[in-house]
Amino acid sequence: MDEVALRELVPQVLSVLVRRGADFATAEDAVQEALIRALAAWTDEPPSDPRGWLITVAWRAFLDMARSDAARRDREARVERQPRPGGAPSADDTLHLYFLCAHPALTPSSAVALTLRAVGGLTTRQIAQAYLVPESTMAQRISRAKRTVSRSGLDRPGDVRTVMRVLYLVFNEGYSGDVDLAAEAIRLTRQLAALVDVPEVDGLLALMLLHHARRRSRTRPDGGIVPLSEQDRSRWDTDLIAEGIAILQAALARDQLGEYQAQAAIAALHADAPVVEETDWVQIVEWYDELLRFADTPIVRLNRAVAVGEADGALAGLAALAGIDEGVPRRDAVAAYLHEKNGDLELAARLYADAARNAPNLAERDHQTRQAARLNQLLRRRGRPTGRDGG
Amino acid sequence: MAKYLLLKHYRGAPAAVNDVPMDQWAPDEVEAHIKFMGDFAARLEASGEFVDGQALSPDGVWVRYDGEGRPPVTDGPFAETKDLIAGWMVIDVDSYERAIELAGELSAAPGAGGKPIHEWLEVRPFLTAPSTVTE
Numbered sequence: 001m002d003e004v005a006l007r008e009l010v011p012q013v014l015s016v017l018v019r020r021g022a023d024f025a026t027a028e029d030a031v032q033e034a035l036i037r038a039l040a041a042w043t044d045e046p047p048s049d050p051r052g053w054l055i056t057v058a059w060r061a062f063l064d065m066a067r068s069d070a071a072r073r074d075r076e077a078r079v080e081r082q083p084r085p086g087g088a089p090s091a092d093d094t095l096h097l098y099f100l101c102a103h104p105a106l107t108p109s110s111a112v113a114l115t116l117r118a119v120g121g122l123t124t125r126q127i128a129q130a131y132l133v134p135e136s137t138m139a140q141r142i143s144r145a146k147r148t149v150s151r152s153g154l155d156r157p158g159d160v161r162t163v164m165r166v167l168y169l170v171f172n173e174g175y176s177g178d179v180d181l182a183a184e185a186i187r188l189t190r191q192l193a194a195l196v197d198v199p200e201v202d203g204l205l206a207l208m209l210l211h212h213a214r215r216r217s218r219t220r221p222d223g224g225i226v227p228l229s230e231q232d233r234s235r236w237d238t239d240l241i242a243e244g245i246a247i248l249q250a251a252l253a254r255d256q257l258g259e260y261q262a263q264a265a266i267a268a269l270h271a272d273a274p275v276v277e278e279t280d281w282v283q284i285v286e287w288y289d290e291l292l293r294f295a296d297t298p299i300v301r302l303n304r305a306v307a308v309g310e311a312d313g314a315l316a317g318l319a320a321l322a323g324i325d326e327g328v329p330r331r332d333a334v335a336a337y338l339h340e341k342n343g344d345l346e347l348a349a350r351l352y353a354d355a356a357r358n359a360p361n362l363a364e365r366d367h368q369t370r371q372a373a374r375l376n377q378l379l380r381r382r383g384r385p386t387g388r389d390g391g
Numbered sequence: 392m393a394k395y396l397l398l399k400h401y402r403g404a405p406a407a408v409n410d411v412p413m414d415q416w417a418p419d420e421v422e423a424h425i426k427f428m429g430d431f432a433a434r435l436e437a438s439g440e441f442v443d444g445q446a447l448s449p450d451g452v453w454v455r456y457d458g459e460g461r462p463p464v465t466d467g468p469f470a471e472t473k474d475l476i477a478g479w480m481v482i483d484v485d486s487y488e489r490a491i492e493l494a495g496e497l498s499a500a501p502g503a504g505g506k507p508i509h510e511w512l513e514v515r516p517f518l519t520a521p522s523t524v525t526e
Contacts, residue, residue, distance in 0.1 A: 353414040372414035373421045
């Protein structure tokens, strides 16, 4: 049994413990304990009934925890618990866990951590490695999150919207470590899509699949960024693209448009173009206009300005850019691109250098520095003065 | 073993020998520099001497407490004269000499014209926990 299959059992086992009367916070610790034991013990000898094994071990761990807890409070009588008849875990239980972990009282980072542990079945160590924080820090974040959930009342959990936001964060801000957080977000979104009948969840799943399809061509071997226009499209995963488009089309047919479906539609149009020159920018601009109805943010307007620049020319793109605040991240990079397209290489080179200075991460800084260096070399060859000669 | 902080500055360090802004380098010189930096960190990881490396945004503000019940005071953006740290690498090495040797290698990162930048790096020993045997 591989690790992912093992982790799929985690929310089911947790549901069984909670249904037997265990409190959520202790039950979650007990399941984590059982999971860690399983990871250590099962490599040699996997049990014939993995779920039964996990339930038994987690329940014993829960009793131990409850017992020592009770002893501390000098109330040993409370340990006389016997398991209530459990029954098979239902889909509703798993869905309830999703809602609990995306409780509106939680901060985004806490909701992400709790979801990855209680629903995703990742260990605290794996989550800590993925988000580049010490394991003890992540352990504290998770136990505080559980206290918050318990205090705020288990009967007022989050809803599908808050769950989608958490899963989107896991997908979009997955860093590193031995766990592929993007793949994990897809797994959890797939599971959520099977539990609820909401077109936006399908839209989110399609969005993830379409972006994940490009992962092999998105980065250079040294970790640098390859922009969409320069990606080797033969390395895109056509199976994932086909699946994403099919899911999106079925969702769109339901006529309940939302921001994830609109974003997925944009990704689908990019995926549809066998070469960058065949990209249907006019339709992409139309989808950005739809997206603005649901999420009118500077980032969306910035990306729309790029699309307008491709559909209607650089000047139109610059006009679309004009209304966007100077301080919006990546605005310099978009302005540089549009000015280069418009033929103003000197201004573009200066803006790429500004974009490098203000880049939010190293990969992007390196990318914008390369762009500036490329244009400045071109200008030197044409005999125009640049900062290198002019000082 | 002793830990050292290697500090790189945006501003405030003495001028490097080969002091040309990166956007004025040839594209292949930029590539060579990026590769050097990646290889350097990988080599220290392989030798068991790497602890941490981070880069900082040039943005930032000063902040201080402003008394009970008041929000903290902020002062920014930084003045053009402020010493500005660009990033750091923490190494755990056997000797001061080894720390200096590694800082020297890092300062030799290739820059404009493919020649070493000769950038000034700040090397700072960590204050450590007291040792067990003290007399």
